[in-house]
Amino acid sequence: MTWLAIAFLVAWNVTTTLLALLVLVRQVVVTLLFHFGCRAEAKRLPDGGDPPRVTVIVPAHNEERVLQGCLDCLTRMDYPADRYEVIVINDRSRDRTGAIADGFAARYPFLRVIHRPDDAVPGKPAALLDAINGSTSEVLVFFDADYLPPPQIVRRLVAPFRDALVGATMGRVVPYNANANMLTKLLDLERRGGYVVDQEVRHRMALLPQFGGTTGAVRRSALDAVGGWNTASLAEDTDLTYRLFIAGMKVAYVAGAECYEESPETWQVRYRQVKRWAIGHNDCLGRYFFATLRASRQPLIARLDAALVLLVYTVPSLVLLNLVIALSLPTQVGETWASLAIIAVSLTLFTGIGNFAPFYQIAAGCVSDGQRRAFAAVPFLFVSSFTSLLACNAGVLQLLKDRLFGSTTQWDKTQRFRGPV
Numbered sequence: 527m528t529w530l531a532i533a534f535l536v537a538w539n540v541t542t543t544l545l546a547l548l549v550l551v552r553q554v555v556v557t558l559l560f561h562f563g564c565r566a567e568a569k570r571l572p573d574g575g576d577p578p579r580v581t582v583i584v585p586a587h588n589e590e591r592v593l594q595g596c597l598d599c600l601t602r603m604d605y606p607a608d609r610y611e612v613i614v615i616n617d618r619s620r621d622r623t624g625a626i627a628d629g630f631a632a633r634y635p636f637l638r639v640i641h642r643p644d645d646a647v648p649g650k651p652a653a654l655l656d657a658i659n660g661s662t663s664e665v666l667v668f669f670d671a672d673y674l675p676p677p678q679i680v681r682r683l684v685a686p687f688r689d690a691l692v693g694a695t696m697g698r699v700v701p702y703n704a705n706a707n708m709l710t711k712l713l714d715l716e717r718r719g720g721y722v723v724d725q726e727v728r729h730r731m732a733l734l735p736q737f738g739g740t741t742g743a744v745r746r747s748a749l750d751a752v753g754g755w756n757t758a759s760l761a762e763d764t765d766l767t768y769r770l771f772i773a774g775m776k777v778a779y780v781a782g783a784e785c786y787e788e789s790p791e792t793w794q795v796r797y798r799q800v801k802r803w804a805i806g807h808n809d810c811l812g813r814y815f816f817a818t819l820r821a822s823r824q825p826l827i828a829r830l831d832a833a834l835v836l837l838v839y840t841v842p843s844l845v846l847l848n849l850v851i852a853l854s855l856p857t858q859v860g861e862t863w864a865s866l867a868i869i870a871v872s873l874t875l876f877t878g879i880g881n882f883a884p885f886y887q888i889a890a891g892c893v894s895d896g897q898r899r900a901f902a903a904v905p906f907l908f909v910s911s912f913t914s915l916l917a918c919n920a921g922v923l924q925l926l927k928d929r930l931f932g933s934t935t936q937w938d939k940t941q942r943f944r945g946p947v
Contacts, residue, residue: 542844549841552834556727557886560894578687579609580680580743581663585653587617589671590626591942592788596671597630601637604677612637613661617653618644649937651757658755663746670740672788672942674702679783683743686778693748693775694766696725697741697783703943704900706791711903712910713789713796718891718900719884721781729779732825734832737770737777739763741785748775760935761806768814771832774823791943796910797917802938804839804921805928811836842918884911 582600586593593614600612614631616624616639627639640656658666665684669675679697686692698721704714728735737744739762749755752769759765767777790796818833885904892901928935 542847545837546841546845549834549837552831553724553884554886556724557890559731560723560727560887560890577606577609577681577684578664579662580605580611580665580667580684581657581661582610582612582667582669582680583615583654583657583661584612584669584671585615585617585650585657586619586623586627586671587650587653587939588619588621588623589942590619590622592672592944593623593626595944596669596673596675597627597637599673599675599677600669601630601634602677603675603680605680607636610636610680611661611663613657614639615653615657616641617650618642618646618648647757649757650939651755651759651762651937654762655755655757658749665743665745666749667743668740669785670787672944673740674786675741676784676786679741679785680743682780682783683741686780687743687745689776689778691774691776692745692778693752693770693773694737694744695742695778695780695783696735696737697780697785698722698725699738699741699787700784701789702786703788703791706789706943708903708906709793709796709910710789710791711900712907715888715892715900715903715907716884716910717789718895719887722891722894723887725779726781728831729781731827732776733828734767734771734824734835735777735779736835737763737767740787741783748773751775759806759809760802760937761810764807764810765813768810768818768832768836771824771828772814772817772821774821788942788944790940792941793913795941797913797920798938799940800914800917801921801924802935804918805925805935807836807839808922808925811840839918839921842915843922846915846919 582603584593584596584600597612597614603610612634614627614637616627624639624641631637631639640660642653642656646652646656654668665687667680667683683695683697686695699717700721701710701714701717704710725735727733742763744766748770749766752766752773752775756762756765756769770777790799815833815836818836819829821829821832824832885907888904888907889901892898924935927933
């Protein structure tokens with residue numbers, strides 16, 4: 527190997543290590559901000575008039591196991607009846623999903639069903655677009671079919687829209703099957719770190735909370751202003767989050783808008799879920815990273831933080847690649863102090879900071895929730911982290927393959943586990 531190639535590998539290793547450290551240090555800083563007072567109440571919103579007209583959209587593809595529970599909750603929502611409707615999208619289902627939805631529509635006049643034909647464009651983003659186009663409401667609220675929304679949640683998700691700059695809102699997602707097995711316990715911990723700490727700090731610090739595509743709401747005029755719903759992305763929620771941000775709008779996180787979801791109960795389902803997220807998120811990284819940094823209508827600190835968040839599904843690949851490069855250096859240049867130092871840094875990043883940085887947020891989330899017993903599962907998070915690492919790398923490789931060969935990865939529906947009603 528030439529010294530020029532070695533210099534390139536060393537420079538690449540150092541650069542990507544520093545980039546990964548920025549992302550990981552950010553998690554520690556966010557936790558410290560949460561712990562030391564970032565939880566103060568946000569400024570009071572101006573009093574609004576009549577609540578806006580709302581359409582709740584529920585995409586459903588082969589959801590007979592869970593749909594009835596979701597629709598039962600939506601028929602008991604505390605919102606003015608003359609300003610509230612529910613659209614269920616029966617997306618080419620082969621089971622009883624359509625029949626269940628039609629049964630509710632026959633009993634509740636505010637609920638209607640869109641049956642997508644077999645030749646319709648597949649995937650959740652395309653199904654959502656059909657419902658969006660079929661509604662004229664001022665605010666669109668989204669729930670996945672396995673979710674169990676409580677009666678007050680729509681009011682809480684809608685309230686921040688009294689601020690004219692808010693383009694979307696996001697509630698807190700809480701797994702209802704957290705005690706099903708070790709995997710669901712670990713995913714419950716990850717949700718606590720992500721929502722109780724990270725999303726809350728982003729909201730309080732006027733940064734960019736993530737609109738998650740479910741348990742969230744979007745202002746129609748804001749959606750139209752940024753070009754509408756993007757059906758070409760596997761992470762249409764992240765895509766919309768960044769388009770709103772670049773356009774100068776805000777996403778509001780509403781911690782009190784809690785909704786209950788079903789977490790994956792097998793490692794195979796979890797792997798496919800993270801892989802899909804990695805493909806979609808890294809696609810958004812390529813589309814919006816530099817535009818985010820140039821979003822002049824947003825504060826500089828918000829732009830920097832939002833850009834770092836775009837890297838979260840890329841960092842695992844960078845860290846793994848750095849580790850491979852570092853371990854190969856001694857065979858190329860001998861066990862010099864430089865190569866040994868790079869190995870030490872890479873191993874520390876891979877096995878130390880890379881694994882422990884998210885744990886700080888999880889610990890803070892458990893303490894804030896008053897559920898410290900949940901923290902007992904933390905030693906097993908290494909298993910979950912390693913599975914996500916593999917899935918992230920598979921997602922990056924799949925995205926590169928799609929770009930190289932002009933192919934498109936199809937939407938992969940998450941399997942449900944709740945028993946049929």
